[in-house]
Amino acid sequence: MDFRIGDDFQEGGSKKNSGDTFKIIVIVVIAIIAGLLVFLVTNALFGSKPAPVPEVTTTTLKVDDSKVVDAYKMVTYGANGKRNEIFLKNNDVHSEDFNELQKFYYAMQFSSRDDFTDTLEKDTKGKTIYTIPRTKVKNYMTKFFGPDYSFTEDNTIKLTLPFNIDGNNVVTMKYNIDRDGYDTVFEGKDNYTAGVVQPFYGEVSEAKETSNGVLEIKENIIFTKVSNKGSDTYDIGIYKDYEKNDEVELLNGVTKVSLAETPIKISNYSGRCGIVTYTFMKNGNSYYYVKSEVK
Numbered sequence: 529m530d531f532r533i534g535d536d537f538q539e540g541g542s543k544k545n546s547g548d549t550f551k552i553i554v555i556v557v558i559a560i561i562a563g564l565l566v567f568l569v570t571n572a573l574f575g576s577k578p579a580p581v582p583e584v585t586t587t588t589l590k591v592d593d594s595k596v597v598d599a600y601k602m603v604t605y606g607a608n609g610k611r612n613e614i615f616l617k618n619n620d621v622h623s624e625d626f627n628e629l630q631k632f633y634y635a636m637q638f639s640s641r642d643d644f645t646d647t648l649e650k651d652t653k654g655k656t657i658y659t660i661p662r663t664k665v666k667n668y669m670t671k672f673f674g675p676d677y678s679f680t681e682d683n684t685i686k687l688t689l690p691f692n693i694d695g696n697n698v699v700t701m702k703y704n705i706d707r708d709g710y711d712t713v714f715e716g717k718d719n720y721t722a723g724v725v726q727p728f729y730g731e732v733s734e735a736k737e738t739s740n741g742v743l744e745i746k747e748n749i750i751f752t753k754v755s756n757k758g759s760d761t762y763d764i765g766i767y768k769d770y771e772k773n774d775e776v777e778l779l780n781g782v783t784k785v786s787l788a789e790t791p792i793k794i795s796n797y798s799g800r801c802g803i804v805t806y807t808f809m810k811n812g813n814s815y816y817y818v819k820s821e822v823k
Contacts, residue, residue: 585739591732599808599815600732600745602672605637607688608697609720615804615820616728616749617770622819623673632685632701634817635668641691644712651713656694659709660701674809674816688718724762724784725752728770729794730804741810748794749802750776760784766792768802770822776800 589596604611614630615621626634644658651657662681669679684702691697698716703709730749737743753765753772764779765772776797794801803823808815 582739587737587739589735589737591735593735595737595743595815596732596735596745599743599806599817600747602634602637602817603806603820604730605634605690606720607633607637607690608718610722611728611730613728613770615806616751616822619822620819623677623817626673628680628683629685629687631669631673631679632665632683633687634672635665635679636687636689638668638671639664639689639691641693644693647707647711653715655713655715658693658712658714659704659707660712661709662703663708665710670811670816671814672817674818675811692717724754724782725764725787725792727752729792731794733798733803743808743810743815745806745808747804747806748798749804750792750794750797751802752792757781764792766797768797768800770802 603615606612612633614626618625639660643660643664645660647657647659649657666681669677682703682705684700686698686700689697689699693714696714696717698718699712699714701710701712704711728749728751730747733746733748735743735745749768751767751770751772753767755763755765757763760783762782764782765775766777766779768774768776805821805823807818807820809818
């Protein structure tokens with residue numbers, strides 16, 4: 529076999545380089561794994577961690593707590609002295625379920641005479657046209673329905689307000705773009721006269737507030753049905769449901785005199801009456817309506 533200078537050197541050098549490359553690869557892989565482990569351990573020990581979710585706590589409130597009283601007054605409002613029935617005849621009522629008239633009805637409970645200014649104009653019937661700024665109506669909407677609520681501003685609404693102007697409390701409100709307010713005409717009188725008994729009786733049974741801004745109020749409720757038996761005598765059925773299918777008690781031979789001496793008290797039917805649960809959400813220092821549920 530012929531011998532050439534450099535044969536051993538090239539062959540030996542090739543094997544050496546191959547071995548060195550393998551060692552380098554092994555070292556690099558080990559270094560990467562070690563670095564990754566160091567990173568994971570370091571990040572676990574010293575890296576940023578998500579903020580812990582605060583625990584929601586619940587506080588029981590007294591039924592005469594001002595927060596409870598104010599919120600309950602909102603949903604039991606009745607413009608003409610008789611409470612509106614929307615929360616009683618529907619099993620579930622969410623804020624988005626209100627039609628435009630109902631939105632204005634509940635929002636305008638916060639209004640007052642001072643909100644309305646005489647425009648010195650008359651309508652076609654000669655009645656004074658007053659105006660209330662759109663911003664005030666919007667504020668009252670927010671007070672009842674919350675900051676994210678919307679309503680149709682360009683609207684004509686007829687409803688009863690909780691006060692009189694010119695001896696009237698039935699109004700027609702129509703948006704006037706030039707005044708950026710609602711032209712309002714006080715055009716009628718809506719008086720409510722109770723019968724022998726109220727159609728329903730309700731009172732707060734319990735209330736609780738959570739640390740994340742939820743106020744829940746439970747109301748005991750009963751409904752009545754009156755049958756006139758003549759000679760100022762009545763039979764009065766007490767029910768736990770709006771449809772009057774679930775009778776709690778039947779009071780026979782009741783008179784106005786006996787009712788005055790022994791009035792109907794919902795506390796007498798505790799544990800047997802219907803229950804309405806109202807949910808409110810906190811907005812600043814007050815609460816706005818979210819939903820209600822009848823059981």
